[in-house]
Amino acid sequence: MAYRRVVIKVGTSTLTDETGALDRIYIASLAMQCAAEHRSGADVVLVSSGAIRAGIDQWENYAGQTVPHQMRATMPLKQAMAAIGQPVLMQAYLAAFAAYDLPVAQVLLTREDFGERQRFLHARNTLQQLLKMGVVPVINENDTVAIEEIRFGDNDTLAAMVASLLDADLLILLSDVEGLYEPDERGRYTRLVREVHRLDENIWRMARGSGTRMGTGGMITKLQAAQIATTSGVTMVIAHGRHEGIIHHICRGHGFVGTVFRPLPRKLCHRKRWLAYGLPAAGTIIVNEGARERIVNDGKSLLPAGVLSCEGHFLPQQVVEVRDEKGFVFARGFTNYSSEELSRIAGCQTSQIEQRLGFKRADEVIHRDNLVLVYGAWV
Ligand code: GLU
Numbered sequence: 001m002a003y004r005r006v007v008i009k010v011g012t013s014t015l016t017d018e019t020g021a022l023d024r025i026y027i028a029s030l031a032m033q034c035a036a037e038h039r040s041g042a043d044v045v046l047v048s049s050g051a052i053r054a055g056i057d058q059w060e061n062y063a064g065q066t067v068p069h070q071m072r073a074t075m076p077l078k079q080a081m082a083a084i085g086q087p088v089l090m091q092a093y094l095a096a097f098a099a100y101d102l103p104v105a106q107v108l109l110t111r112e113d114f115g116e117r118q119r120f121l122h123a124r125n126t127l128q129q130l131l132k133m134g135v136v137p138v139i140n141e142n143d144t145v146a147i148e149e150i151r152f153g154d155n156d157t158l159a160a161m162v163a164s165l166l167d168a169d170l171l172i173l174l175s176d177v178e179g180l181y182e183p184d185e186r187g188r189y190t191r192l193v194r195e196v197h198r199l200d201e202n203i204w205r206m207a208r209g210s211g212t213r214m215g216t217g218g219m220i221t222k223l224q225a226a227q228i229a230t231t232s233g234v235t236m237v238i239a240h241g242r243h244e245g246i247i248h249h250i251c252r253g254h255g256f257v258g259t260v261f262r263p264l265p266r267k268l269c270h271r272k273r274w275l276a277y278g279l280p281a282a283g284t285i286i287v288n289e290g291a292r293e294r295i296v297n298d299g300k301s302l303l304p305a306g307v308l309s310c311e312g313h314f315l316p317q318q319v320v321e322v323r324d325e326k327g328f329v330f331a332r333g334f335t336n337y338s339s340e341e342l343s344r345i346a347g348c349q350t351s352q353i354e355q356r357l358g359f360k361r362a363d364e365v366i367h368r369d370n371l372v373l374v375y376g377a378w379v
Pocket of ligand 1: 049050
């Protein structure tokens with residue numbers, strides 16, 4: 001099957017060599033593969049990590065000394081290194097893609113660009129314009145200005161958000177692992193899972209068992225990316241980035257490569273995707289089993305009677321996560337009541353809201369139109 005629009009994410013460990021320097025030979029092969037897909041008519045978008053690592057390498061060359069490991073973990077240093085490394089990264093892409101007469105464009109995004117409707121539309125328009133012009137956008141998180149609390153932190157999530165934003169049909173996460181592994185009889189994670197149709201509890205458990213050596217995104221962040229992708233109609237593949245012709249194999253469906261996550265039959269509309277993934281949650285509402293069943297099975301609203309407690313401090317109209325008693329986050333939505341108000345009406349009947357609060361904003365804590373199901377990690 002040929003894909004129309006492909007988003008390819010490359011991790012730091014795939015882009016750099018053992019010393020931490022950018023592997024320009026690898027980048028040249030990446031450009032060659034992207035150019036081949038582009039020539040065959042696909043829109044190609046790259047989401048590239050590696051700025052921080054390239055920045056450290058560049059700085060070490062300037063300074064003539066190594067940056068100690070404990071310093072590398074501090075936020076201001078990472079942000080400075082990203083600022084140093086991003087142009088180095090882009091320079092490498094410019095040179096590599098120029099060999100195929102393909103123009104590239106740097107696009108740096110933050111989480112807020114997906115959270116605010118206007119910014120979301122601006123980002124989408126710009127990217128679509130670039131694709132129309134035959135340019136390959138090279139996207140990274142704008143690490144230098146990203147606020148720590150709401151950073152994506154890993155480009156797996158960012159890549160999935162981009163794939164969803166652009167209604168891509170394929171997202172490829174190139175990593176230093178072959179894919180998702182399941183445990184064998186002896187409990188060792190040796191068996192590659194070829195295909196995933198549903199991100200159930202079992203799959204999340206496998207993700208906690210495996211992971212990558214370097215880079216910020218382990219298998220959990222890859223599953224979070226799969227969750228965004230598969231609910232947005234995007235097929236996602238995790239594969240080892242160093243296999244020869246890997247992008248071509250995946251795009252042409254030459255046998256099974258890595259782990260493929262199939263999209264759900266019905267994709268969420270953009271508004272619900274924005275609600276599900278665009279905004280960071282301000283808090284959590286914990287609900288009883290009855291409420292969970294009514295929401296998940298019958299598509300009902302959340303009423304105060306189903307609320308057990310809440311965590312965090314939130315205000316009306318903010319996004320909250322909805323969690324069941326076992327700790328599974330299964331939905332998100334805009335709450336009609338603040339955390340403080342909820343603590344007073346938790347468990348009560350709708351008819352008692354006014355008596356307890358002195359007013360009633362709505363019958364529902366979260367109306368079903370403002371509620372979206374998500375299959376989050378166990379917490
Ligand atoms: N944005 C970071 C960088 O370019 C990488 C984040 C990640 O490892 O996914 O260095």
